[in-house]
Amino acid sequence: MPVIEVADLVKEFSRPKQQEGAFAGIRTLLTREQTVKRAVDGVNFTVQRGEMVGYLGPNGAGKSTTIKMLTGILVPTSGTVTVAGTTPWRDRSRNARRIGVVFGQRSQLWWDLPLRDSLWLISRLYDVPQARFREKQRQFSEVLDLGPFLDTPVRQLSLGQRMRGDLAAAMLYDPDILYLDEPTVGLDVIAKERIRTFVGELNRTSGTTVILTTHDLDDVEELCDRIILIDHGKVAYDGAVDELKTRYAPHRELVVQTDGLESVEGAEVVRREGGKVWLRFDPVRTPPADLVAAVLAQHRVTDLSIVEPELESVIHRIYADRG
Ligand SMILES: Nc1ncnc2c1ncn2[C@@H]1O[C@H](COP(=O)(O)OP(=O)(O)OP(=O)(O)O)[C@@H](O)[C@H]1O
Ligand SMILES: [Mg+2]
CATH class of the missing domain: 3.40.50.300 (P-loop containing nucleotide triphosphate hydrolases)
Structure with a gap:
């Protein structure tokens, strides 16, 4: 049983309409015109x-x-x-x-x-x-x-x-x-x-x-x-x-320290720095274990890690998409 239930929740605030031109500040204070701001616009969830x-x-x-x-x-x-x-x-x-x-x-x-x-x-x-x-x-x-x-x-x-x-x-x-x-x-x-x-x-x-x-x-x-x-x-x-x-940032990155890796199947090289190579891959299409095995089979690797997407970058992407 949910402890919190929120259905079609709306909150509007009325504010005096912002006036423009000369004495805008004072005219805004004196105006009777109102603008309505919908701060919460039809929210539903249960907890x-x-x-x-x-x-x-x-x-x-x-x-x-x-x-x-x-x-x-x-x-x-x-x-x-x-x-x-x-x-x-x-x-x-x-x-x-x-x-x-x-x-x-x-x-x-x-x-x-x-x-x-x-x-x-x-x-x-x-x-x-x-x-x-x-x-x-x-x-x-x-x-x-x-x-x-x-x-x-x-x-x-x-x-x-x-x-x-x-x-x-x-x-x-x-x-x-x-x-x-x-x-x-x-x-x-x-x-x-x-x-x-x-x-x-x-x-x-x-x-x-x-x-x-x-x-x-x-x-x-x-x-x-x-x-x-x-x-x-x-x-x-x-x-x-x-x-x-998973939904908004399906990719992972495999970071390897190696002696010159040009390319590997199932991943894309997105960055190089010193001896480090960043490989971006989709873990659904290319299972991480297979990718790691493929890299190790062909190269001498001294260090290796898999990087998860940061929550922050995922959320930024969602807001950017919504405009
Ligand atoms: N008392 C109020 N009168 C008029 N407008 C208000 C009032 N309180 C909030 N608002 C407006 O409602 C909108 C939502 O405000 P709210 O404070 O809920 O945002 P928030 O998500 O908590 O933001 P923040 O991350 O900055 O805390 C804003 O546009 C804010 O200006
Ligand atoms: Mg707040």
Whole structure:
């Protein structure tokens, strides 16, 4: 049974029409004319319990707007959303207990309070039994390494520390679903890795369903089996990460270090550098093992590797094709 069901979801924003010519700025402020922007344009998908889904798309594609409707912050123009049987924007308080939300751009914590106090307040707001709270705080402090700054007021935390605090706050009351909107934006490699490990472990140990928006495809490679790509408010792809690569980037590259390879059947030489040769091939038509055997039969090879397509280049190609 799906835990999230989204059907024909549409969100339009009206804005004062941009005026042109002299005093354009002031005339735009004063105008009554409105233009309508469809940020989300007929989105459909369902998510099963325990899935980790990457919700991806270029800037302005409608990702955050979708997340805001899923979490009940925004009311859609039309369409339906059902999260664990309820409509998020109609039943906000019931929904709130079942979901954890982290917006990378904005903190949910109290700025003036030490992180420890913020976490304690949240545990009270959500009626977390105190023994359970202490256990969670201990567990999260370990994985997210909160110890060094638990007693620091939130406003003095670095971005990476604050994000880790926000994640702990979002998961204190054991919500079934975690929404993450750009949780790793602006963080260094180590902080990113901490957050990925934490989210991955939550999913494995508690079966938490995760919807993740990010521009860092390493987040997706590490955490998500499935991605939903949106572009101009519409779903451009919904499926497995591997299938996306196979469908849009069917080629692999065999990189060999060798003594002068001119050509080999079933592959195309796409690059040469030093003694290295890059051979592009379609693994369906030319099984990698056959290609490797053919190369080894004819040449003295000192090194050899097969390169998978990068998710990033695959996604760029899809957007380029759609124009
Ligand atoms: N409150 C609002 N009022 C008017 N327009 C809005 C509002 N919020 C978003 N939009 C517009 O809706 C579109 C989608 O915005 P959204 O924030 O959902 O994009 P996004 O996919 O999250 O992009 P990013 O990757 O930059 O975060 C954009 O064109 C944006 O300008
Ligand atoms: Mg966004």
